[in-house]
Amino acid sequence: MFKLRKNSIKILLVIFFITLLPLIPTGMSQYQQSFYLAGASSIVPQISKTMDCKANLKLEKNDSNYNIIIENRSEETYAEWEIMFYKEKQMTLTNLEETTNGWSLKGTNLKPKEPVIIPINLEITPQEDEEKYLNHYLEKFVFLSSCKIKES
Amino acid sequence: MKKTKYILLLFFLIGISIMSIGYSLLATNLTLDANSEIVGEWDVRITNMKAIQVSPGCDAGTPMFTDTTMGFYAKLIKPGDSITYEITIENKGTMDAKLETIDITPDEENGSERLHYENTTPKTQLGKGETTKFTITVTYDTSSTEIPETKSKAITGTIEYVQT
Numbered sequence: 001m002f003k004l005r006k007n008s009i010k011i012l013l014v015i016f017f018i019t020l021l022p023l024i025p026t027g028m029s030q031y032q033q034s035f036y037l038a039g040a041s042s043i044v045p046q047i048s049k050t051m052d053c054k055a056n057l058k059l060e061k062n063d064s065n066y067n068i069i070i071e072n073r074s075e076e077t078y079a080e081w082e083i084m085f086y087k088e089k090q091m092t093l094t095n096l097e098e099t100t101n102g103w104s105l106k107g108t109n110l111k112p113k114e115p116v117i118i119p120i121n122l123e124i125t126p127q128e129d130e131e132k133y134l135n136h137y138l139e140k141f142v143f144l145s146s147c148k149i150k151e152s
Numbered sequence: 153m154k155k156t157k158y159i160l161l162l163f164f165l166i167g168i169s170i171m172s173i174g175y176s177l178l179a180t181n182l183t184l185d186a187n188s189e190i191v192g193e194w195d196v197r198i199t200n201m202k203a204i205q206v207s208p209g210c211d212a213g214t215p216m217f218t219d220t221t222m223g224f225y226a227k228l229i230k231p232g233d234s235i236t237y238e239i240t241i242e243n244k245g246t247m248d249a250k251l252e253t254i255d256i257t258p259d260e261e262n263g264s265e266r267l268h269y270e271n272t273t274p275k276t277q278l279g280k281g282e283t284t285k286f287t288i289t290v291t292y293d294t295s296s297t298e299i300p301e302t303k304s305k306a307i308t309g310t311i312e313y314v315q316t
Contacts, residue, residue, distance in 0.1 A: 030315050031194035031247065034220065037256060037309035041226040041235075041267050041290040043300065044211075099208050102232075 066122045068105070071115040082106045094121040195245035196278065196313045198222055200238075204287070207233040226290050228267070234291040241274055241313075242283045249278045249313040256288070256309030263305025266293040271309075278313060 060067050070081060083105045096103035110116060197219040203212035211227040212235045226235045243249050251274060258269045268291045275284035288307070 031249075032252070032312060032314040033194070033196040033249075035198060035241070035311040035313075036221045037223070037288075037307065037311070038221070039224045039226070039237075039288065039290075039308075040304060040306045041228060041269075042304040043264065043266065043292060044227045044229055044303075104208070 062119065066120050068118045068120055069115050070107075070110065070118065072110045072112050081108075081110055092123040092125070094123060096120060192247050193245045194247055194315065196241065196243050196249050198239060199242040199244075199283070200240040202238055203235055204238045205234065205236040205289075207235065209233075210235055212237070224288075228290070228292040231266075231292050231296040232294045234289055236287050236289040238285055238287050239274075240283060240285050241278070241311075243278045243280055243313075246280050248280055248316040250316045251276045251278070252312045252314040254309070254311045256307065256311075259306040259308070262302075264300050264302040266296050266300045267291070267305040268293060269305070269307050274311065277316070 060069065068083065070083070072081075093103045096105050098104075105118065105120075107116070198217050198221075201215040201217040201222050201224070203215060203224075206212045207228070209229050210233050213225040213227070215222070215224040215237055217223070217239070222239055224237050226237075228235065254273055256269075256271050258267075269288060270291070271288045272286045274286040275282070278284055290305075290307075
């Protein structure tokens with residue numbers, strides 16, 4: 001009287017499994033949180049012998065010591081300035097303010113077109129290597145200096 | 153023969169009907185009144201990001217962060233300069249968490265070889281209510297003797313905490 005065909009059995013089995021599917025523990029449920037990082041860094045050079053900030057910066061040897069010459073190249077504007085010297089092994093500046101990374105020198109009211117000469121006590125150790133490394137240091141010294149100048 | 157079958161079927165159905173009615177009459181309703189709720193709360197998030205060390209003259213910008221993202225833009229001036237950012241992650245939920253993956257990768261292929269990134273790792277186990285901090289430091293190579301042609305480098309990363 002009740003004939004169950006093969007197809008009917010298949011359909012019943014499919015319905016059975018679909019009904020039970022949500023009850024099957026997956027074992028995959030787990031809270032999680034992802035954090036995303038995006039960053040960038042840039043080198044913003046302020047280090048060249050002729051500064052973009054319209055100041056000239058020179059280092060020259062004066063007898064047994066050195067001078068920094070800073071010149072405000074603007075036509076009319078007085079300037080407030082700061083030079084930072086990066087710390088270098090075997091090189092010490094004894095009359096400048098020491099910062100975390102080197103030395104800093106600041107000034108205000110730099111007149112247009114009037115170079116200012118600032119003597120600095122630069123010590124190179126060992127002294128016998130001074131001549132040998134002088135050019136190298138001069139080059140690097142200026143390179144590793146930076147200057148900020150703004151209208152004041 | 154066919155008639156006998158129909159009679160048997162009729163009796164069978166009547167029997168089932170009587171059993172059902174009897175069961176209904178004798179059955180007592182037992183009412184169970186109960187509520188259940190999920191009290192476990194998952195809430196691990198970034199709660200702070202700031203620059204904790206900036207070399208003089210450098211610009212750390214304003215680090216930006218949301219609950220799940222963090223970003224920064226650092227500007228360095230001279231060799232030896234560095235900037236360090238500190239990120240705080242807090243487990244404000246009621247479930248313990250563990251660090252599943254941390255993958256922070258600078259773009260070495262396209263970025264400046266003179267910029268270097270270093271990072272610390274946040275806590276591996278972050279219990280409920282606990283806080284962890286980690287840092288990312290970018291440094292301008294101290295051995296640089298000239299301004300590099302490529303002046304920037306990006307960094308991206310993913311940190312994933314999962315339920316313990």
